[in-house]
Amino acid sequence: MPIVSSKGKAMPESPIRKLVPFAEKATKEGKHIYHLNIGQPDIKTPAVAMEAIRNHQLDILAYSHSAGFESFRKKLTIYYAKHKINVTTDDVLITTGGSEALIFTMGSITDPGDEIIVPEPFYANYHGFSTQSTIKIVPVISKIENGFALPSIEEFEKLITKKTKAILICNPGNPTGYLYSKEEIKQLSKLAIKYDFFLISDEVYREFVYDESEHYSILQEKGLEEHAIVIDSVSKRYSMCGARIGCMVSKNKSVMQTAMKFAQTRLSPPTLAQIASEAALETPESYYTDTVIEYKSRRDILITKLNEIPGVKVAIPKGAFYCIAELPIKNAEHFSKWLLNEFDLNKETVMLAPASGFYSTPDKGKNQVRIAYVLNKEDLTKAIEILKFALKKYND
Template identity: 55%
Template sequence: MPKISNRGDLLPESSIRKLVPYAEKAREQGKKVIQLNIGQPDIKTPPHAIERIRNFNFELIPYGQSYGNDSYRKKLAQYYRNRKIDVEYTDILITTGGSEAISFTFMICFNPGDEIIIPEPFYANYRSFAVGTDVVIKPIASHIEDGFQLPSISELEKVISPKTKGIFICNPNNPTGYLYSREELEQLRELVLKHDLYLISDEVYKEFVYDGFQHHSVMELPDIEDHVIMIDSVSKRFSACGIRIGSVVSRNKHIISSILKLGMARLCPPILGQEVAEAAVDSPPEYMEEVYNEYLRRRNYFINALNEIPGVYSPMPRGAFYSMVRLPVEDSDHFCQWMLEEFEYNGSTVMLAPASGFYSSDDSGKNEVRVAYVLNVEDLKEAVACIREALKVYPHRTPDAEG
């Protein structure tokens, strides 16, 4: 039998989805599985965006433009300008989700073997995108003790080598909920200019920033336009994960025109998805305010409740709707599988994402999980009770679980 490629062997399993078979089996056994492993909100998509689908009256669904519908790009450009991100619609290329935006950016900005620095833990699928494009991730550790703040510039500079071609951040961060400050972005700007690097920022969660903090985009940084690429998506902003609409935004015309060649090869982003996304951009302020307040309520309850469990610790996220949680266990991969296979409390169990998949080094995050507080507070209360009771009886808990 012919062998598959080295790339196929190197691609990692998704720590977010790899436990799905165990969750399905748990459901077959009659358990309620509370899913905190994936950022799938239970908040409704804007009603007028759903209505756009109902009123879609084309007699056929044609190919669209490879760079995306002009009407949507123009509306998106105005949305960014309203957020002090000064771009024209020609600086935007619509993609099939944020995932394609990242893959396209990697393919255009980096040669095989080039290195990109990413603070870890980082979104698990970044590794897959890197393997798929032959880009080498050079991690720089951030730590739960200080809320996963950006490592010092001196530490970042130690990782830079002749093969380094870029720095990649997620702001606000998935999986940690950390929010990069303007001062940190300015420091990255200086580093990028000094070493002539790209600065890529995944800003999918910029609408969700808490406690009076403010989101600052890399697109706001002065005199660095040719170095900066912003990744965006409507999946989480409008609770529309399945429409698969993202974007690459850059004032570097060469980047956009080069990515367009890949866009032409895949023909066009989803037409129906763009219709929904274009309608969603017009969501009234009341919709976004209600969604924001709901996530804030969920965060405040869930993180505080987790921290009341003996041996459990989570920093309070400043943005997005995720957090990394340290548990009093030896191996969170085993614990997460055990929860689905062997544990239930009042007929329920919890599906978590082991943190090992969010680190590039094998020995990191062994006692951490990522949680997504995307469910209503009643479900979160049930989840906290399950986790608390599970830790009381888990056979491989550490001494911190006592009491």
């Protein structure tokens, strides 16, 4: 009997989605589930994007250029300029989501067995992308006690080898919500230049920063032009997760020319989704402002309610719309399954994302969960009340 590949066997399950069968079973049993497990925004997609799809004049749904529409890339350079990032259309490659941008990046800068250093906990799919690219993620551990701040540069230097090709960060962070400061970005930039490797920054949550903080992109850092690669996406910014449109941005010509070969191999990014995404760039500034205000108010409610639960420890996120919470339990995955399989409060329960899947260090994050505060404030409040009751019953 033919067998699957070793790579296929090594491909990790998504900690966000692997509990879906349990949720489907719970739904069939008549339970209402509050989904705290996945970052699917409930904010409406900008009307201008939806109208662009409804009103398109295409007679043939044809391929686009492998790099994406030139008009779209041009408008993206204008968008970036507003954020003090100066790039040209040649520095932008449209991809099928930020996921493809990361896959293209890893394919362009690494060979099998190479290493990328990543502060953990980190976006769980970095595991999958690295497995697909046959490279190794080397974790440097950040801690909930200091809000998942950047580990010391000395900790990074201990991990650098001849196989190190990059440091990868998510800024603001998924799953922690941590926002790297300008000084922290400068420290990482100096390290990338000193050891002559790449600094990759996943910046898909750029707009979502709170408490009068400011986002500082690695593309703003002078002298880092040959080392900086940014991953971006419309998914969260415009609540367009299903569009699957992202981009890879770098001033390194060799990297972009190499990535273009990967882009040509997959032919082109989706045409209709590019039409919607290009139109979304015309979204009024008030959309971002209102969205940030809404997410901040949700964050404040979530943190307040979590801090009222005995034994819970939580780091206050400064950006994105996630937080990591440490629960008074031993095994968050077992607890998350129990919530769906065996528990309900008046036929309602919650779905969480066990945080161990966001770590690569064994036994880390086992009593932690990632919570996405993408529910409206009323549902979010109800969900945490259910969680509080569930924790007491579980531990009893």
